[in-house]
Amino acid sequence: MRRPSPIPPLVVVGLVLVLPSSALSAPSRSGPARVTVALTSTTTLGVRVTMAVKERRGRPRSVTVRGHGARLRLVRRTIRRDRTRTRVVTQWRVSGARASGRGQLTALAAKRVTVEVRWTRRKARSRWRRTVAPVKVRTPTPTPTHADRVVEAFGGPAGQSAVTPLAPAPPAPAPTESEAPPKSAPVPQQSPPPSQGAAPPPAQSPPPSQGAAPPPAQSPPPSQAPAPPPAQEQPPSDPPPQSAPPATEPDPEPGPGHRELVIATPAGDRIGDADLTAALGGSVLRGRIAASTITLAPGARYRLATCLRLESPATDGHRECRRREVDLRGATQPRAETPSALDGVVPGAVTQVADSFAHGLVLVEVRRSGTWEVLASSPTSGLDVAAVRPAGSGSPEKPLPATLVSRFATAPDLVGGVDTGAPESFCHGTDSGPASPPPAGVTAYGIDPGAAFYHEVGEPSGSFAGKPAKGVMVLVHGSGWLLHGAAMAATLRADADRWRERGWRTVATTHRPCAASLTDVMTLVDRVLAGRPGGAPVCLTGFSAGGQLALMAAAMRPAIDCVVAGGTPTDLTTIADQRVDSWRTFPDGPLMVRNVAMAAFGSERLAELSPAKHPIRARLLVATGADDWAIPWAQAEQIRSAQRARDPAAVVRLLKLEGGSVPWAHAPVSESALRELYRLEEELVAPLTAR
Known part of the structure; x- marks a missing residue:
């Protein structure tokens, strides 16, 4: 998937190199420099590589990390003075922050x-260069905040606990019977003032990349970098939510159809709880999650999320997440807030009761430095601590496993969360925001002014301006089935312009997140097919998750004439067991794609939503980047083999794009590879427009 922008972090893979002053010195009379290199990969946000150099005079001009066939070129991003203001600290990051760098x-x-x-002398402006001998690396703890990493890099004090609760406040007068809070919503204890809470660790995130997707707060999509967060969003001090003293009693054991989920900070301070229930009535599975009231301290912006998932074999299940923000930056007093309660129903024949379950999550996040960080959460380490079997089955309860799928090889402890791509995670989605005004010749909501999703309709341009369109090309953006909104549709304008210059009418669309993504695409496709000009051909193109949606539309609507899909999963049931071709990749990329698809559509629908498992009449062009970290080349071969097994005359062209420097799908490709792709696009549609 194209790297979704502001999605929470997923997996962290890192290494830290500490070079002693004897190993590297600057061309400065004031003495040797002290250099610390901290390299960290955060999935969907791409690679975050930082090199901090502390010296008395001068700054490096360039920094390169080499070894084992890899080469990382760093660029200077920030310059500041340390606390003593006697030395300059320079931070470096990998150039481009693309998937190949992450790999x-x-x-x-x-x-x-x-x-x-490479150093530059201040007076002579000459270069000084020295290659440092290889050094051993040590793997840092993957959870500290960026600020903690910087402090550690320069020998400062270790980071403090994420939350430092105060002693309980003096007891208040006993409330009257009418004022007494319900038992399911205990009132938390008084919390510390903002100054007493240290920054919590960021949410864990899966590895990297552009979109899978792959990933990860993690990363700007391969060809769609997210907009930078608004400046000055962080208040002077980000207080934590009010927290009660740590629980002294063990969590209650779940009973039939019921489980209490403790909501706690990373430091283990309990701030509330949630009731998760599941019951079977007849053949209907019902579930509910309801959290207690949580007291939030003033001076910060919070986000409360509640998620519920009902799974039962041979059904579509139920998946829902609800978020809402609470802005207390201008408040002076704590405020009690209750996360949304959710109810879910799985109708129909729920026959395999022993394998059914309800899975819940309550998440409290705080906005810090332009990103959302987890401040407190119900258990996320596995289904065995965050799910419950339904009551009313009349049979012995079957133990719940920690996960139903394989864990990440690089981060086996990463489980759950929202939009993380981890095993047993939830899908909610992120709105990319409004789009800039469309250019000349393009109309917003041109197909359906009342549509629930934004889309842009463009008419033929260039030498074909004013002439009848050769056909209609529907463009679907990459998203990991998570990113959505008008701004995502606007990222397709360059591709739409290419088709408009070829004489095609274009419809660039977004969609709602998760399972609703396919519903929205099919709604738009049906409108386009019904209104096609003079029986002109209708084709679709998309990359990553957008390509999967385009192929599924062609499988469900035989009237579609052609599809161009890039970096696209074609069989969601096999992708996790396949390997990407290039060594410059995140090894868990294909597994993350499958996890995101499961979170969006449910485990029981993976085969149904795999294009390779359906006959497709349309002419197909399937392209994959040689350095793609998320989509194995085997996925392209799989759909070609499947279609030709059904119809030996099926037109299925494959293209593997060599690596380069031009952003594309999940990995940059070469300009020559893109030219070949564009040539094959024209070959694909030529027989359709010559009718």
């Missing part, structure tokens, strides 16, 4: 590497 970083983890620094 190279993964290849270097826990290995010896070489760091090369």
Whole structure:
């Protein structure tokens, strides 16, 4: 999937190199520099590589990390003085922050590497260069905040606990019977003032990349970098939610159809709880999650999320997440808030009761430095601590496993969360925001002004302006089935312009997130097919998750004439067991794609939503990047084999794009590879427009 922008972090893969002053020195008379290199990969946000150099005079001009076939070129991003204001601290990050860089970083983890620094003398402006001998690396704890990493890099004090609760406040007068809170919503204890809470660790995130997707707060899509967060969003001090003293009694054991989920901070401070229930009535499975009231301290912006998932074999199940924000930046007093309660129903024949379950999550996040960080959460380590079997089955309860799928090889402890791509995670989605005004010749909501999703309709341009359209091309953006909104549709304008210049009418669309994504695409496709001009051909194109949606539309609507899909999963049931071709990749990329699809559509629908398992009449062009970290080349071969097994005359063209520097899908490709792709696009549609 194209790297979704502001999605919570997923997996962290990192290494830290500490180079002693004897190993590297600057061309400065004031003495040697102290250099610390901290390389960290955060999935969907891409690679976050930082090199901090502390010296008395001068700054490096360039920094390169090499080893084991990998080469990371760093660029200086920030310059500041340390607390003593006697030395300059320079932070460096990987150039481009693309998936190939993230893959190279993964290849270097826990290995010896070489760091090369070029200095520029202040007076003579001459270069000084020295290659440092390989050094051993040590793997840092993957959860500290960015600020904690910087402090550790320069020998400062270790990071403090995420939350430092105060002693309980003096007891208040006993409330009257009418004022007494319900038992399901205990009132938390008084919490510390903002100044007494240290920054909590960020939400864990899966590895990297552009979109899978793959990923990860993690990463701007391969070809769609997210907009930078608004400045000055963080208040002077980000207080934690009010927290009660740590629980002294063990969590209650779940009973038939009921489980109490403790909502706690990373430090273990209990701030509330939630009741998760599941029951079977006849053949209908019902579930509910309801959280207690949580007291939030003033001076910060919070986000409360509640998620419920009902799974039962041979059914579509039920998946829902609800979020709402609470802005207390201008408040002076704590406020009690209750996360949304959710109810779910799985109608129909629920026959395999022993394998059915309800899975819940309550999440409290705080906005810090332009990103959302987890401040407190109900258990996320596995189904065995966050799910419950339904009551009323009349049979012995079957133990719940920690996960129903394989864990990440690089982060086996990463489970659950919202939009993380981890095993047993939930799908909610992120709105990309409004789009800029469409260019000349393009109309917003041109197909259906009342549609629930934004889309843009463009008419033929260039030498074909004013002429009848050769056909209609529907463009679907990549998203990991998570990102949505008008701004995502606007990222397709460059591709739409290419088709408009070829004489085609274009419809660039977004969709709602998760399972509603396919529903919205099919709604738009039906409108386009019904209104096609003079029986002109209708085709679709999409990348990553957008390609999967385009192929599924062609499988469900035989009237579709052609599909161009790039970096696209074609069989969601097999992708997790396949390997990507290039060594410059995140090894868990295909598994993350399957996890995101499961969160969006449910485990029982993976085969149904795999294009390779359906006959497709349309002409197909399926392209995959050689350095794609999320989609194995085997996925393209799989759909070609499946279609030709059904129809030996099926037109299925495959193209593997060599790596390069041009952003595309999940990995940058070369300009020559893109030219070949565009040539094959024209070959694909030529027989359709020559009718």
